[in-house]
Amino acid sequence: MEKISHFFKSFLLVELLKGMAVTGKHLFSHKITVQYPEEKTPQSFRFRGLHAQRRYASGEERCIGCKLCEAVCPALAIKIEVAEREDGSRRTTQYDINLTKCIFCGFCEESCPVDAIVETRIFEYHGESQKDLYYTKPMLLAVGDKHEAQIAKDRAADAKYR
Amino acid sequence: MINIEIDGKQIAAVPGSTLIEAAHDAGISIPHFCYHKKLSIAANCRMCLVQVEKAPKPLPACATPVAEGMKVFTASEQAVKAQKGVMEFLLVNHPLDCPICDQGGECMLQDMSVGYGGVQSRYHEEKRTVLSKDLGPLVSAEEMSRCINCTRCVRFGVEIGGQMELGQAFRTEHAEIMTFVSGTVNSELSGNMIDLCPVGALTSKPFRYKARSWELSRRRTVSAHDGLGSNLAVQTKDNHVLRVLPIENEDINECWLSDKDRFAYEGLNSSERLTKPMIKQDGKWQEVEWQVALEYAANGLRHIANGAGAEQIGALATANSTLEELYLLQKLTRGIGSQNVDFRLRQSDFSGDGKQQGAPWLGMSIADISRADRLLIVGSFLRKDHPVLAARIRQAVKKGAQANIIHSADDDLLMNVENKSIVAPDALVEVLTQVLQALTAESAQNATGAAAAMARSLAGGKNVAVLLGNFAQQHPQAAQLQALAQQIAALSSGKFGFLGEAANSVGGYLAQATPGAKGMNAASMLATPRKAYVLLNVEAELDCANPQQAIAAMQAADLVVALSAYKHHATEYADVLLPIAPYTETSGTFVSCEGRVQSFKGAVKPLGEARPGWKVLRVLGNMLKLDGFDQDTSEAVRDAALKGVDVASKLNNAIGVVEVKAASATKDLQRVSDVPIYATDAIVRRSAPLQATTDAAAPQAWLHSEELHKLGLQAGATVKLSQGLGSVKLTAAADDKLPKGVVRVAAGHSVTAALGAMFGTISVERA
Numbered sequence: 001m002e003k004i005s006h007f008f009k010s011f012l013l014v015e016l017l018k019g020m021a022v023t024g025k026h027l028f029s030h031k032i033t034v035q036y037p038e039e040k041t042p043q044s045f046r047f048r049g050l051h052a053q054r055r056y057a058s059g060e061e062r063c064i065g066c067k068l069c070e071a072v073c074p075a076l077a078i079k080i081e082v083a084e085r086e087d088g089s090r091r092t093t094q095y096d097i098n099l100t101k102c103i104f105c106g107f108c109e110e111s112c113p114v115d116a117i118v119e120t121r122i123f124e125y126h127g128e129s130q131k132d133l134y135y136t137k138p139m140l141l142a143v144g145d146k147h148e149a150q151i152a153k154d155r156a157a158d159a160k161y162r
Numbered sequence: 163m164i165n166i167e168i169d170g171k172q173i174a175a176v177p178g179s180t181l182i183e184a185a186h187d188a189g190i191s192i193p194h195f196c197y198h199k200k201l202s203i204a205a206n207c208r209m210c211l212v213q214v215e216k217a218p219k220p221l222p223a224c225a226t227p228v229a230e231g232m233k234v235f236t237a238s239e240q241a242v243k244a245q246k247g248v249m250e251f252l253l254v255n256h257p258l259d260c261p262i263c264d265q266g267g268e269c270m271l272q273d274m275s276v277g278y279g280g281v282q283s284r285y286h287e288e289k290r291t292v293l294s295k296d297l298g299p300l301v302s303a304e305e306m307s308r309c310i311n312c313t314r315c316v317r318f319g320v321e322i323g324g325q326m327e328l329g330q331a332f333r334t335e336h337a338e339i340m341t342f343v344s345g346t347v348n349s350e351l352s353g354n355m356i357d358l359c360p361v362g363a364l365t366s367k368p369f370r371y372k373a374r375s376w377e378l379s380r381r382r383t384v385s386a387h388d389g390l391g392s393n394l395a396v397q398t399k400d401n402h403v404l405r406v407l408p409i410e411n412e413d414i415n416e417c418w419l420s421d422k423d424r425f426a427y428e429g430l431n432s433s434e435r436l437t438k439p440m441i442k443q444d445g446k447w448q449e450v451e452w453q454v455a456l457e458y459a460a461n462g463l464r465h466i467a468n469g470a471g472a473e474q475i476g477a478l479a480t481a482n483s484t485l486e487e488l489y490l491l492q493k494l495t496r497g498i499g500s501q502n503v504d505f506r507l508r509q510s511d512f513s514g515d516g517k518q519q520g521a522p523w524l525g526m527s528i529a530d531i532s533r534a535d536r537l538l539i540v541g542s543f544l545r546k547d548h549p550v551l552a553a554r555i556r557q558a559v560k561k562g563a564q565a566n567i568i569h570s571a572d573d574d575l576l577m578n579v580e581n582k583s584i585v586a587p588d589a590l591v592e593v594l595t596q597v598l599q600a601l602t603a604e605s606a607q608n609a610t611g612a613a614a615a616m617a618r619s620l621a622g623g624k625n626v627a628v629l630l631g632n633f634a635q636q637h638p639q640a641a642q643l644q645a646l647a648q649q650i651a652a653l654s655s656g657k658f659g660f661l662g663e664a665a666n667s668v669g670g671y672l673a674q675a676t677p678g679a680k681g682m683n684a685a686s687m688l689a690t691p692r693k694a695y696v697l698l699n700v701e702a703e704l705d706c707a708n709p710q711q712a713i714a715a716m717q718a719a720d721l722v723v724a725l726s727a728y729k730h731h732a733t734e735y736a737d738v739l740l741p742i743a744p745y746t747e748t749s750g751t752f753v754s755c756e757g758r759v760q761s762f763k764g765a766v767k768p769l770g771e772a773r774p775g776w777k778v779l780r781v782l783g784n785m786l787k788l789d790g791f792d793q794d795t796s797e798a799v800r801d802a803a804l805k806g807v808d809v810a811s812k813l814n815n816a817i818g819v820v821e822v823k824a825a826s827a828t829k830d831l832q833r834v835s836d837v838p839i840y841a842t843d844a845i846v847r848r849s850a851p852l853q854a855t856t857d858a859a860a861p862q863a864w865l866h867s868e869e870l871h872k873l874g875l876q877a878g879a880t881v882k883l884s885q886g887l888g889s890v891k892l893t894a895a896a897d898d899k900l901p902k903g904v905v906r907v908a909a910g911h912s913v914t915a916a917l918g919a920m921f922g923t924i925s926v927e928r929a
Contacts, residue, residue, distance in 0.1 A: 064261055064262045065262070065371070066260075066261030066262060066266070066374075067374050067377070068261065071374070071376055082371050082372075082373075083371060084370060084371045088304070089262075090262045090371050113260075113261045114261070
């Protein structure tokens, strides 16, 4: 029985027609290829891209130097030094992320008790040497300052799942 | 033994012990905060609630004594429910600011809340706020809202420290820990409150925000300060010592540490550290390579040995140097041909040297002190010189031991003193003689007077300890005091010994860093100046019995080679400065007052170009082509010094016949000198937090108010104190507990370094 079925299938080119049907279907269906960089894929609000340090609305930096991100970082990409500021509060004097080490796991963001270190949607950044990808505290704060609106929106969207 | 059952495990518990002790001994952990094995039971945190069969409600394990047949469940539903409930209440008012809390990562409350805390708080009302307190430069009470009112710190102060500096005021949610009288915590043991605090309410001020607990590496070492040999955990990060904690050793420091041991590390990173070898050329200091500096020193020593003679070379070391350093220093000195080597810089009486049978030591183990029931403490600023040992004695006194004190100053020892005799330094021998006579004479039974009372006290004891303090050891009649103490101890069938000034006061003898019969001792080396000196860790004007003489000798010398971790006053008289590593940066050995040999390894790398002292001395020995300088490790040096030596047999306080004669009476004022607690050695002197304490206040001239009156002075007036050629101006202060005829002036302090010997006459006049 199987042999007869096989004979007719090969004789009538059923397989070929099936294949052509798939091709034909995609020829007329909605295109999903994205023409990067002119076009961009949609991003989740949980996208884990370039890091940023956030500030409160008052302009005060959020980071309190608890070093949990440094401790949790599996790639040992974060380096923090802490000292007491004149007003007695605990603040970082150094907060560096070596992006060449970073594996973008998002643990730092997850461990942060004050939502200070976050990963933004930015993934199109580059450096011409390793040095350029060594982000220091002012650089991270600058990223945060620039994209605070988007960052805040994303955190708000994620809040109900946390 | 009492048989109980905890969590189904049959346990034989000591009668009178509590459930928590029995459980911990059996390896069953019960959560707790206020319970501490060394403190009294408060049972106020309620965390240790456990279910006991037939008891209607959960019972606190820390306050429930064991009873025969008791069945205890530490993790039953009822117990855990109670524990979780307690935890919820404890967290109601806790700020939960773990991310900025220095205790974070090593916090009992944090750890326990993982096991017993809820996921979310059900408390949404306002939390209480407790204002921060300023407790002084060592203990930070910035965040008292974190306090869970366990009162461990309060109980520590009362029970171990001997004074209630902290207390709990107010009730219910207004309850807070605060100082009552002084405003700051001035105890010399205050740092232990930081260890005891189960939360982050009391933290270390110098360590504030320096590091998180998980970043620190822990290295085991031994205290380089007092002679107790406290076991330390030095915690380091990035090659810096950031914190020092005690390592529990029941036979030595129990679980305590004096503030000196705990906070002296701040002096290690002082800006005064010497990091490059230096030589003085044409009156100017130049940084040079090691090779140049060592050759300069070796050539200089060789030149003097060949020219003026080897006996013109003297070597002085402090007793804070390691055994290895002291051993190689004496080998070096003897190798050159000089016998002049000594480490007993503050001693003034060397008449016992030929008669001393062995190395003077505590005469008993440290733990024996806890078992003593009668103590005679002669010439000791006990609390400041030996803080942890004083706490041990305090415990013994609490258990019923009688403390008898013979001294020239009457500082509050914070313990019951049975009898005391506070006399001028020249009368110490007389008082001891009276005690001795009272012990021998039958008629003394009913005699009155302090000496007779002391004799009665000692005669009634089973475990008598006669202890000679630093003051007695530095006394100009030290040998007589020792001989008298020996006889008193023998008559009361007790032990006698020396409390010991520094970490290696016993080790120095074992390293043979004493002059022997032919050499000159520390005092005579300075009294008859030598042409060359080798100084090991010595700050001549601060570490010697007679700073005037020491400085004069140094300045007159042709060559002074100073091995030091610091760039200090030696720049004015030395010719070569060789940077050596302090105890955290070198391996070495200290022999504690009880003769315990404790070796340790370096915790961090030496700063800059500093090198371990034993290596420097070894290379100097090689350059001078001396034998016996081929060790590769400090262990090899230690073995060279101690291998095959039965340390216990070397320790002997016995002294031969010493002629006891009272000092000739003087009408002049006598000097009574203490070396202030935070002026004892080079590291401590440079620890900023310790120097900010009240114990490190500027020295004053303390006199009995009648003496002040006689001089026509008033407390607060500026007076001029003169000894020999030097004089200093200090503020006069009245202390009616001092004997008449004495002035108490601190030694070992830069302010009083222009004065002469620590003992003897001194003149006081209006400035």
